[in-house]
Amino acid sequence: MSLTYSISDLARELDITTRAIRFYEEQEMLSPERRGQERVYSAKDLVTLKLILRGKRIGFSLAECKELIELYDPVHGNRKQLETFMRKIAERRLQLEQQLLDIQQMQLELDTAEERCLTALAETDRKQGIAS
Template sequence: MSHPTYSITDLSRELDITTRAIRFYEEQGLLSPERRGLERIYSARDKVTLKLILRGKRIGFSLAECRDLISLYDPSGGNTRQLHSMLAKIAERRAQLEQQMLDIQQMHLELDTAQERCEQALATASDAPSSIA
């Protein structure tokens, strides 16, 4: 039984990613297609790897974090190590996002205060008599 293979164009179209991005992930050692002359032949595992990278990027994981998760991929072992690691990374990412939300709320308050002060200063300046020299 032969396993499905994909060209770089197939993966690009199917996953809505540029061929340049696919080559970048290959250069980073995340993908290892076979070569037939100049043609790259990607395996089903390469496709899964790309999907994991894209999913990881969507939820804010760094490429290094994606690499760590991919290195734990073991379809024969039920992927429990990968899943535990993924849960830990999700918890970390949630904590980072919650801190960013608090930081943004604080920044909003500071902007409100700065805006009020500017508006008060403008109102005071427009009430003052103009001096003509």
């Protein structure tokens, strides 16, 4: 008999909500068996959820996670999946590098704005000191 999980078992194990698990079902990323009203998840569903959560942590969209999961082929090997994953990693790195440059530019602009405000405040204080 293979290991199965209830929705609450998965939620507890992965520290996510049952609502999130149902959302991934709606997105057709999980397909639990049904025993009456009860959902019964397999070890494959657990692995799929772990992959989704890992993908989200590194910034992949849900569509990208789904694409990578669907590329898995235990019979013919997972070379295509791994190559796709490597390409997406490279793309994500480029996005992060651009975001880092954008943040650094924004910090410079904030520094400039702060310096102008401090200068204007000092000038205001100087004028008020003269007028008093």
